[in-house]
Each structure stands twice: as C-alpha cells, then as structure tokens.
Amino acid sequence: MAIPQNAVEHQQLPEVEITDSPENETKREAKNRPSGQYITEGNAKLVAFAGLFPGCDSEALSMLSNRQETRFAPGGELPSIKGTEQRLAKIERIGGIEKFKNPATRTTHYGITKAGIGAAWSYGYNMEHAASITGLSIERLNHYRFIAHIAAQFASPAGFFSESLGVEPVAFENLLSEKDMRVSYDPVKRQLEERKKKGQSGDFGRWRESVLKSASQAVQANKLDWENLIQARPALLTLGAPQREDTKRKLVHQPDLAINLDSQRTSSRAKNILVEVELSKKSWEAYDSILATLSAELKHGMVYDRAVYFTIGTQVGTLLRKIDNAGGYGLFASGKLSVLPITHRDGTPVELNRRVIVKGTK
Missing domain, CATH: 1.10.10 (Arc Repressor Mutant, subunit A)
Structure with a gap:
C-alpha cells in the first residue's frame, strides 16, 4: 500500500525532479x-x-x-x-x-x-x-x-558509534542510502537483461567480479586511486556473487545503508561499512545465504571492510550467531560482523510495539 496523494496534510508531489537550476x-x-x-x-x-x-x-x-x-x-x-x-x-x-x-x-x-x-x-x-x-x-x-x-x-x-564501531561523525555525502545504490545498480541491471536476451551472460555476480578485477588493474596502472573506487564504480556497493552450481551466495544483495569511509584509503582493503537494519527475523535459509555472501565479500574486502546489523531485541543476533557458527563463516570471531541494538538518542533500546514509543524527548 503506497501513501496516497491526499494522505498528507497538504498536496503531495508526484515526483521529485529538478527542471531548472x-x-x-x-x-x-x-x-x-x-x-x-x-x-x-x-x-x-x-x-x-x-x-x-x-x-x-x-x-x-x-x-x-x-x-x-x-x-x-x-x-x-x-x-x-x-x-x-x-x-x-x-x-x-x-x-x-x-x-x-x-x-x-x-x-x-x-x-x-x-x-x-x-x-x-x-x-x-x-x-x-x-x-x-x-x-x-x-x-x-x-x-x-x-x-x-x-x-x-x-x-x-x-x-553515537565512536566507541562501539570506532567511527566518528560522518558527512552527509558519505551516507549512501539504498536508493543511492539502486540508482547505480539499475542501469547495470538493464544492461545485463539486454545481454541475456542476446544469449550472453546476465549474471550480475560475474559482472561485478569483472569490474573489481578491472578496477584493481586501473589502480596498478595509476589510472585510479583506491580512495576513489566507490565514487568511480558505485554499482559495486550492491553485492552479488556468480551463480555457479550449488552456491549459497546471492546473485544480488542490496544493503540498507553504506558508510563510505574510504577518504584515507591507500590499499586494496576498504574501510567502508555495510549496514543492515533488521526489524524482524528472516528464515535460517535466508540468513545463511546472506552470511555466505558477506563471508566472501569481506574476505577480499575491496568494497566493504565490515558489516553491522542493527536490530530490535535479541532474536536476530542470536540466530545470526548460530548460522555463522554452523556455516563455519567465522564472521563474528573475526570482527567482520557485529550486531548492535537500535537505540534512542538517550541510549535506551528501541522497543518495537504497536505505537513505537519515542523516548528521550526532553
């Protein structure tokens, strides 16, 4: 159900579009x-x-x-x-x-x-x-x-995350929303769909592997700096793995938020953080596929250095740890994956209920 045009207290705009300076x-x-x-x-x-x-x-x-x-x-x-x-x-x-x-x-x-x-x-x-x-x-x-x-x-x-994640306040331009990532991913998706119609590979994971390889070569040839990788190849913020036989890794995985911390990057190892905001629990199979994807992604670390799940309650974190252990991914042990509670500005945990009470109003 989408928000209707008359649902707000004044007239809504059909689209946000700049047609003039x-x-x-x-x-x-x-x-x-x-x-x-x-x-x-x-x-x-x-x-x-x-x-x-x-x-x-x-x-x-x-x-x-x-x-x-x-x-x-x-x-x-x-x-x-x-x-x-x-x-x-x-x-x-x-x-x-x-x-x-x-x-x-x-x-x-x-x-x-x-x-x-x-x-x-x-x-x-x-x-x-x-x-x-x-x-x-x-x-x-x-x-x-x-x-x-x-x-x-x-x-x-x-x-808020200077102690838990060692991250100081981040500028707006380094907060990359899901829409920012989709704007970069969608043209690639359309291009791959056209390739598939012609009998060529439409596998986003293979495309992404190829772009990572070419980006690394561009850095070695002094045509690109590591700190500008995301700016130059923004579609890489969307995760994806080649769909080989029996792979558990996802063809496409869109994070909820990406934190670009690469301004001081000097090596192939990124500093960026992948963020997921989880309000309800997914299935074991769904998380197993995500963790398999994250494990491979964070091992080479060219786009993201670590991932953080922000959750309400303990169920999601408990399940993720069980799957991490069962799959032998070692994400928690290596510090590459962490789970943090969603908290109000006063530090109290958010409790998701019918009315979603907002605390810390003073």
Missing part, C-alpha cells in the same frame, strides 16, 4: 512563502536529510547538529525533540518539507518538497537523488524510519 527554483518558490520567512542554513540541514532519507522522524532529525548557545540554554548539545518539531513545523509552513502520520504507529514521517530541494541545493547539499515520501509503502515506513535513524546517528556530532 536550484537558484532559480528557490527564487520562484520564494514568491509563495509567507512574508519574511525563508529556510535558514541550519534548517537546510534538516530539509536535506529529509530528502536523502525520506520517512525520517523528528528524533532522527534532532540528532543531526548541536544547538547554538542562547541565554535560555547552553550550546554544544543536541536540541530537544520537541524543539526540533517546532522547527519542522516552521519549515513545513514555508513549504520546504511535507509530512505523513502513520495511522498504525502514529509516528509522523517527513519528506522533502520541490522547494526544499532547491533550498538544500542553494546551501551546497547534493540533492541529485533526493526523494519525497509520495509513493512510499506504508508497510515499510517503519523500516525507512529506522534506516534514517541509524544514518542520523552516524552523522550526529554526538558520535
């Missing part, structure tokens, strides 16, 4: 804003994130930057969720974002508008793959919400 778009939209109101640099960050991770909630957006010091509150701390919601209400009135309240969880999800895209561009954010919330599946809204939640924690100045 961001500057002209912003000037044109400004004519329709209330007098004296505009999107500030600080609020542009919220707008940009809502475009990069549509379906995000106010808690995720509250973690993106520290508030400025005022006579009423100290600086250097995350703003309250309530204060962030007040900022979001103002941005919505101006026309930079739109929202949808999930009737099942009663969570409010945010997305970007066309005017918001123009404003974010004008402040230097790359909105090439920005998307609205129009058309998102209601059944998957919680999944989108928590992918955005984890992405916000990676970007947050609070350094």
Whole structure:
C-alpha cells in the first residue's frame, strides 16, 4: 500500500525532479512563502536529510547538529525533540518539507518538497537523488524510519558509534542510502537483461567480479586511486556473487545503508561499512545465504571492510550467531560482523510495539 496523494496534510508531489537550476527554483518558490520567512542554513540541514532519507522522524532529525548557545540554554548539545518539531513545523509552513502520520504507529514521517530541494541545493547539499515520501509503502515506513535513524546517528556530532564501531561523525555525502545504490545498480541491471536476451551472460555476480578485477588493474596502472573506487564504480556497493552450481551466495544483495569511509584509503582493503537494519527475523535459509555472501565479500574486502546489523531485541543476533557458527563463516570471531541494538538518542533500546514509543524527548 503506497501513501496516497491526499494522505498528507497538504498536496503531495508526484515526483521529485529538478527542471531548472536550484537558484532559480528557490527564487520562484520564494514568491509563495509567507512574508519574511525563508529556510535558514541550519534548517537546510534538516530539509536535506529529509530528502536523502525520506520517512525520517523528528528524533532522527534532532540528532543531526548541536544547538547554538542562547541565554535560555547552553550550546554544544543536541536540541530537544520537541524543539526540533517546532522547527519542522516552521519549515513545513514555508513549504520546504511535507509530512505523513502513520495511522498504525502514529509516528509522523517527513519528506522533502520541490522547494526544499532547491533550498538544500542553494546551501551546497547534493540533492541529485533526493526523494519525497509520495509513493512510499506504508508497510515499510517503519523500516525507512529506522534506516534514517541509524544514518542520523552516524552523522550526529554526538558520535553515537565512536566507541562501539570506532567511527566518528560522518558527512552527509558519505551516507549512501539504498536508493543511492539502486540508482547505480539499475542501469547495470538493464544492461545485463539486454545481454541475456542476446544469449550472453546476465549474471550480475560475474559482472561485478569483472569490474573489481578491472578496477584493481586501473589502480596498478595509476589510472585510479583506491580512495576513489566507490565514487568511480558505485554499482559495486550492491553485492552479488556468480551463480555457479550449488552456491549459497546471492546473485544480488542490496544493503540498507553504506558508510563510505574510504577518504584515507591507500590499499586494496576498504574501510567502508555495510549496514543492515533488521526489524524482524528472516528464515535460517535466508540468513545463511546472506552470511555466505558477506563471508566472501569481506574476505577480499575491496568494497566493504565490515558489516553491522542493527536490530530490535535479541532474536536476530542470536540466530545470526548460530548460522555463522554452523556455516563455519567465522564472521563474528573475526570482527567482520557485529550486531548492535537500535537505540534512542538517550541510549535506551528501541522497543518495537504497536505505537513505537519515542523516548528521550526532553
């Protein structure tokens, strides 16, 4: 079930598409804003994130930057969720974002508008793959919400993963969403489908192996630097294995999120992190196929160095460890795979229930 056009509190956009320069778009939209109101640099960050991770909630957006010091509150701390919601209400009135309240969880999800895209561009954010919330599946809204939640924690100045993963705050451009990866993968998919029609190989895993080999050769020939591998070959972020006889590895596996940490990379070993956000448990067979794929991927490590599952409760982590042990993959023992709880900004674990209670609102 997709979000209907009239499900939000104002008219939805059918598609997010830039048909003019961001500057002209912003000037044109400004004519329709209330007098004296505009999107500030600080609020542009919220707008940009809502475009990069549509379906995000106010808690995720509250973690993106520290508030400025005022006579009423100290600086250097995350703003309250309530204060962030007040900022979001103002941005919505101006026309930079739109929202949808999930009737099942009663969570409010945010997305970007066309005017918001123009404003974010004008402040230097790359909105090439920005998307609205129009058309998102209601059944998957919680999944989108928590992918955005984890992405916000990676970007947050609070350094949520500095101890658990040794990762300091990450810039927006290094947070690669599933849509970013699909934009790069889909042309390859179409190309392989055309090859298959001609009787040639349409195996994405074989294509990926070939591209990895050619990229390595390009580095050796000083035509490519390791730190630019992902930028030059973004389709490699989608995993895939050649479909040889009796293989358990997946032909195509799309991660929920990729964290690009390759800016200081100098060798064939990547620094990037593959992220999965798991709200419910899959079957043994499904996880066995995924772990077999991850085992081979992380062994050569040219694209990802490690993988992290973010989960609610203990069931997924327990099952993954059993399968890792039964399959002899050694992913947990090597430190290449870890499981972390999804936590609120105050550190308390998220509990997935009917209403999805948001804590840490003070």
